[in-house]
Amino acid sequence: GAVVSQHPSWVICKSGTSVKIECRSLDFQATTMFWYRQFPKQSLMLMATSNEGSKATYEQGVEKDKFLINHASLTLSTLTVTSAHPEDSSFYICSAGGQNSGNTIYFGEGSWLTVV
């Protein structure tokens, strides 16, 4: 299947700082990328949908000024958690779909964020 890569796999940051997570589609052009958050023992929660070259669409209850999403190219989307707090500690996962991904959405490896 298609490959979606996330970086970093895990990150620890201090409360009040910002952290950026990258999501790359390695062998297809990702016209659409999705960002999820998952707390331990809970299901995936969709945060936002981003289409290349346009503003992200955020799900209800997700603060767009806190979780900045950029999808400037067909192979890269970034999620920036601004002014992170301990309650933002979670597993963040991106997924992507597009031409040559076989009409299927593939997930990145996920990024563990711990805010101390």
Next chain:
Amino acid sequence: QKEVEQNSGPLSVPEGAIASLNCTYSDRGSQSFFWYRQYSGKSPELIMSIYSNGDQEDGRFTAQLNKASQYVSLLIRDSQPSDSATYLCAVGPGGFQKLVFGTGTRLLVSP
């Protein structure tokens, strides 16, 4: 509100048995259906996708779709301890529109 329902489990089966995982969805307009496997602390991994009524087989896995009953299932034959994971059912309108995920069924395969 579009919903995808799964029994949270755990579903316990002995090694070598058939595991049957079920999922129902509320949106009749759904066109794409997926099963993902998620190991603890890892990202979901695509197992099967199905788009039309009937069965679709891939190795030990068989996905079954019944759009009239709004029901999709996953059968795992010859279950192995390595199959122990949470299985997520996901439903979408087709194309690259966002998927709606169930909460997942935890499968435990005992040796």
